[in-house]
Amino acid sequence: MPYRADPDLADFVQRLPKTETHLHLEGACPFELLQQLDPVKYAAPPPFWEDGYRYRSFNQFMDLYVEYCAAFFTSADRYHEAAKIIFARCVEQGCRYVETSFHLPTLLFMKDTGPEVIRAVRAAAPRGLELRIFAGMCHNDYRDAGRDLIEECLRWPELDGIDLHGWEDLPLESWTDDVWARARALGKFTKVHAGEFMGADFVDLVLDRLKVTRIEHGVRSAESPATVARLLRQNVALDICPISNVKLAVRGIPSMKTHPIRRLFDAGVTVTINSDDPFFFGNSLSEEYYALHQELGFSRTELVRVAANGFRVALLPEHVRRAHLDELAGIAASEALSF
Numbered sequence: 012m013p014y015r016a017d018p019d020l021a022d023f024v025q026r027l028p029k030t031e032t033h034l035h036l037e038g039a040c041p042f043e044l045l046q047q048l049d050p051v052k053y054a055a056p057p058p059f060w061e062d063g064y065r066y067r068s069f070n071q072f073m074d075l076y077v078e079y080c081a082a083f084f085t086s087a088d089r090y091h092e093a094a095k096i097i098f099a100r101c102v103e104q105g106c107r108y109v110e111t112s113f114h115l116p117t118l119l120f121m122k123d124t125g126p127e128v129i130r131a132v133r134a135a136a137p138r139g140l141e142l143r144i145f146a147g148m149c150h151n152d153y154r155d156a157g158r159d160l161i162e163e164c165l166r167w168p169e170l171d172g173i174d175l176h177g178w179e180d181l182p183l184e185s186w187t188d189d190v191w192a193r194a195r196a197l198g199k200f201t202k203v204h205a206g207e208f209m210g211a212d213f214v215d216l217v218l219d220r221l222k223v224t225r226i227e228h229g230v231r232s233a234e235s236p237a238t239v240a241r242l243l244r245q246n247v248a249l250d251i252c253p254i255s256n257v258k259l260a261v262r263g264i265p266s267m268k269t270h271p272i273r274r275l276f277d278a279g280v281t282v283t284i285n286s287d288d289p290f291f292f293g294n295s296l297s298e299e300y301y302a303l304h305q306e307l308g309f310s311r312t313e314l315v316r317v318a319a320n321g322f323r324v325a326l327l328p329e330h331v332r333r334a335h336l337d338e339l340a341g342i343a344a345s346e347a348l349s350f
């Protein structure tokens with residue numbers, strides 16, 4: 012890390028229409044905005060951008076999030092400013108569809124409302140980028156004012172869905188079962204972070220209780236053949252972030268070469284690749300493709316299939332999905348790949 016490609020591979024990856032279906036807005040905060048805010052504090056590049064950097068724990072990661080980014084997201088305008096740069100970077104890399112989330116309880120500390128923040132983020136999407144916006148929340152956020160906010164957000168027409176994130180090892184409280192079911196009944200798409208810091212058992216638990224069809228990460232499903240079989244049987248897709256998993260030292264992933272995405276893909280699980288928190292991992296979407304090719308032996312055909320998975324899971328009208336998949340098939344054909 013960081014991953015670099017020869018010009019031929021870089022051109023190939025660039026030409027693939029791509030998706031980001033696991034991208035946290037706050038964790039993608041552009042460093043230049045932090046520097047504008049406080050040039051002295053942010054004079055030096057952050058230590059976590061150094062080659063070979065790995066976080067000691069999720070707690071350390073969250074402490075750094077507070078140190079670097081938490082103070083930035085104080086208004087709808089700030090979300091807009093950040094999102095504009097983040098989405099422009101997505102488009103530069105040939106990304107056509109983004110699902111991004113913001114941390115819902117952040118709203119408790121600002122005067123702007125949720126719908127105002129969501130509209131500000133949506134207004135930052137350049138032409139040609141399809142955007143879906145999710146509200147992220149932690150296992151223990153359903154209390155006091157946080158509880159009201161979670162209830163309210165289910166009725167915001169501006170919001171596309173909800174996601175459970177944060178400390179995965181906190182208990183899965185009983186409110187989540189009900190809120191996830193009601194969210195779907197109200198037309199929201201539901202996701203859950205699982206199988207990153209907890210094992211395959213937790214993936215099974217959220218499938219049992221929250222009945223999602225998309226799991227953020229889910230990489231530790233690979234520890235259990237029964238869980239992998241279940242993902243296949245229930246057609247559950249995993250939004251995987253390989254570089255994030257290596258940098259956060261997820262159990263069983265000492266290096267990219269050992270990342271279970273290879274096994275999950277080979278088993279037939281629908282996997283997508285994503286950058287997660289690019290500010291904290293110093294990564295880009297393109298680098299995720301380079302990493303798969305260079306360290307995990309994904310052929311160009313397989314990279315096209317991974318890109319196609321992003322559109323297969325995307326919340327798009329069928330004819331738009333078809334157009335993206337046809338474009339990928341055209342690129343594969345022009346390279347004589349058997350897509």
Ligand SMILES: [Zn+2]
Pocket residue numbers: 033035176204227287
């Ligand atoms: Zn995430």
